[in-house]
Amino acid sequence: MPVDSPPAPQLPMVLDTLTNPGLPSDECPRRARIQLDLLLLAIEALDLGGSEAMLATSRELALEGLVKGRVHLWLLRGTNPMRRYSQRRPLDIEEAKALVIIICALARRLTVLVRQLLVGYQQLADKQLSPEHHFRLADYLSRFRSHFRARMNPHRAGVIAYSTDEKLDELALGLLQELLLCAGVLGPQRLWNSLFDGEVS
Amino acid sequence: MTVQRQYTLPHCNLVLEGLNADANDPLSPMAVLMNAECHLPGATDATLAGGREFLDSLVTAVSRYGQQLLSGVPYPRATGAAPPLVEIKPGDLPYHHHLIVQQQPLGERVNDVNALPPLDIQLTTVQFYDLMEAVDQLLADSQTLPDMKAQFQAVSRRLVRPTEPIAKRAAAPALGAAALAAAGLALFFVPPPKFEPSRPESEASTPAQTSTPSGEPNTQAAEAAGSEDTGTAGDDPAPAGDNLDRLEGAPAITDAATIALLQSDVTQRLQEAWANAPRPSGDLAYRMAVSENGDILGYRYENDLALEEVDNTPLPELTFVPVAGAEPVQERVAQFIATFTPDGEVVVEPTEAPTEAPTEANAAELPRLEQKVTDGDRIRELNSTLYDSILAELEPLSTSEALRFRVRLTEAGDVVGYEPVNAAAGLLASETPLPGLITAADSTGDQADFQVVFTESGVLEVNPWDGWPQ
Numbered sequence: 001m002p003v004d005s006p007p008a009p010q011l012p013m014v015l016d017t018l019t020n021p022g023l024p025s026d027e028c029p030r031r032a033r034i035q036l037d038l039l040l041l042a043i044e045a046l047d048l049g050g051s052e053a054m055l056a057t058s059r060e061l062a063l064e065g066l067v068k069g070r071v072h073l074w075l076l077r078g079t080n081p082m083r084r085y086s087q088r089r090p091l092d093i094e095e096a097k098a099l100v101i102i103i104c105a106l107a108r109r110l111t112v113l114v115r116q117l118l119v120g121y122q123q124l125a126d127k128q129l130s131p132e133h134h135f136r137l138a139d140y141l142s143r144f145r146s147h148f149r150a151r152m153n154p155h156r157a158g159v160i161a162y163s164t165d166e167k168l169d170e171l172a173l174g175l176l177q178e179l180l181l182c183a184g185v186l187g188p189q190r191l192w193n194s195l196f197d198g199e200v201s
Numbered sequence: 202m203t204v205q206r207q208y209t210l211p212h213c214n215l216v217l218e219g220l221n222a223d224a225n226d227p228l229s230p231m232a233v234l235m236n237a238e239c240h241l242p243g244a245t246d247a248t249l250a251g252g253r254e255f256l257d258s259l260v261t262a263v264s265r266y267g268q269q270l271l272s273g274v275p276y277p278r279a280t281g282a283a284p285p286l287v288e289i290k291p292g293d294l295p296y297h298h299h300l301i302v303q304q305q306p307l308g309e310r311v312n313d314v315n316a317l318p319p320l321d322i323q324l325t326t327v328q329f330y331d332l333m334e335a336v337d338q339l340l341a342d343s344q345t346l347p348d349m350k351a352q353f354q355a356v357s358r359r360l361v362r363p364t365e366p367i368a369k370r371a372a373a374p375a376l377g378a379a380a381l382a383a384a385g386l387a388l389f390f391v392p393p394p395k396f397e398p399s400r401p402e403s404e405a406s407t408p409a410q411t412s413t414p415s416g417e418p419n420t421q422a423a424e425a426a427g428s429e430d431t432g433t434a435g436d437d438p439a440p441a442g443d444n445l446d447r448l449e450g451a452p453a454i455t456d457a458a459t460i461a462l463l464q465s466d467v468t469q470r471l472q473e474a475w476a477n478a479p480r481p482s483g484d485l486a487y488r489m490a491v492s493e494n495g496d497i498l499g500y501r502y503e504n505d506l507a508l509e510e511v512d513n514t515p516l517p518e519l520t521f522v523p524v525a526g527a528e529p530v531q532e533r534v535a536q537f538i539a540t541f542t543p544d545g546e547v548v549v550e551p552t553e554a555p556t557e558a559p560t561e562a563n564a565a566e567l568p569r570l571e572q573k574v575t576d577g578d579r580i581r582e583l584n585s586t587l588y589d590s591i592l593a594e595l596e597p598l599s600t601s602e603a604l605r606f607r608v609r610l611t612e613a614g615d616v617v618g619y620e621p622v623n624a625a626a627g628l629l630a631s632e633t634p635l636p637g638l639i640t641a642a643d644s645t646g647d648q649a650d651f652q653v654v655f656t657e658s659g660v661l662e663v664n665p666w667d668g669w670p671q
Binding site for chain 1: 264270273338340341351358
């Protein structure tokens with residue numbers, strides 16, 4: 001039997017491991033959109049080729065149907081309301097799942113580096129030393145600060161809260177810890193469910 | 202057959218001992234847990250050990266705390282419940298975590314003597330991650346305790362403690378309610394405005410109006426108004442009667458031509474408006490006042506039948522209702538008697554001929570010339586006669602512009618009258634010789650008009666009104 005249109009694209013199998021959280025609507029809550037974009041920002045600060053790696057990972061995991069390319073990825077990340085060029089489009093649940101899978105895959109790849117940085121920070125903190133004494137950590141923090149300031153709208157209340165270097169460093173280290181927790185075997189499920197804490201009925 | 206599973210990470214070593222589901226198959230999954238041991242090298246030398254209860258509690262605590270670290274939303278512990286066997290709390294320093302394990306031996310009742318303090322192990326983030334990863338690997342391993350599955354559930358909105366305390370959240374509505382109550386209390390003492398119905402102005406002024414016409418010349422109308430007011434107070438024609446009273450003081454139109462024009466105009470309008478109305482049994486006579494522009498300003502019945510049938514006539518509709526109803530009318534009016542006959546005719550007649558004679562008949566407007574002198578030679582002769590007679594009497598005039606008059610002569614040469622043409626002529630007519638030249642009363646014979654001009658330079662010009670004859 002001839003068909004007029006190609007069959008509806010199947011969603012990638014890898015997304016099946018993430019269960020729908022039972023939200024009132026099909027759109028991601030605000031906190032989830034901010035969280036996903038900030039985690040991607042931290043990955044970019046860790047890895048100079050981070051944005052290329054995101055696209056490569058989406059191809060490897062057959063997520064091209066959901067993250068269609070550089071511009072589309074930029075649009076998805078633009079759903080973060082803190083962004084300078086924030087998009088008013090909603091972030092679909094399936095698109096958020098794809099971003100979670102990509103984040104966790106990259107975090108696993110960066111596990112060794114993240115562990116080093118966290119251990120280094122822990123040692124410095126125990127000796128009451130500032131993070132600048134760890135070369136690699138200082139590099140990550142300064143790169144994260146510049147990325148954040150270049151892309152976030154400084155007039156938004158959520159961004160004003162991070163106006164100082166100390167606040168931004170704190171945010172960057174928190175994201176580093178979250179990336180480590182995402183890197184595990186069940187990282188995607190943990191990250192995915194944590195996105196909706198306090199949002200489900 | 203006893204099997205051992207080991208999950209080893211840099212900072213965590215989780216060892217499980219248990220029994221196979223199928224004793225004959227070494228590859229069958231571990232189904233029964235006998236002992237679980239957790240070593241945390243670098244964090245503590247103590248070995249955490251326990252049975253299934255310990256392992257379940259450890260898995261739950263690690264899962265919840267991991268999710269809390271990721272989302273920042275704390276998982277609320279049920280109040281009043283006994284502390285779980287294993288619990289993880291955030292430390293005082295950032296990136297420090299406390300693993301708290303109750304180490305009460307199983308099977309012994311807790312009392313003051315044998316109670317042991319819980320074990321408190323401080324973990325760094327990396328150490329906690331290794332513990333969590335070990336638990337995750339156990340959960341993901343289908344060969345070990347297949348009944349133990351990862352249970353992930355986002356924290357429900359109802360369980361999340363609001364970020365602001367209840368007192369702070371309740372402050373805004375409480376403040377609003379208090380402000381409303383205060384405003385209500387304050388307004389309670391303000392007396393409500395009293396409603397006083399304002400009396401219409403015309404009501405107050407009408408008695409004064411009806412009392413004044415006693416001194417007016419038209420006493421008959423005033424009596425009629427009085428009798429009407431007493432007899433049919435509140436009836437329809439009453440306001441119309443008032444209207445006419447109002448018009449008593451108005452100056453009358455004396456110009457016959459204007460009156461004739463108004464007469465035909467009003468007749469036509471009444472006739473048109475009355476065309477389809479039912480015919481009365483007798484004549485209906487009304488006295489009306491009509492303004493110069495043709496508006497019927499008021500009317501009054503002249504006979505009783507007219508009073509009864511007034512609604513069948515077009516008068517109430519055609520009457521012009523002025524905006525300021527109580528004001529006496531100052532514009533010139535003409536009074537007519539309108540008679541509606543049973544035949545469907547409307548007859549409008551002026552109440553009286555314009556009797557007001559001009560004070561100076563000769564200086565007033567000259568009536569239209571009925572019989573003109575047509576003989577050209579005679580006109581030239583009259584023209585020169587007039588010129589001579591005026592010039593003989595002429596004295597220097599105190600005028601700054603030309604005085605222009607129309608002077609009428611009989612065929613015999615007698616001056617019948619004159620009429621100033623421009624305003625200056627009207628003012629200075631007495632300075633000219635013209636008043637003294639009038640020798641004849643209005644005559645019925647042939648007459649001729651001449652234009653007489655006294656220029657400002659003292660030059661006298663006289664020529665025929667209709668132009669020089671051919």
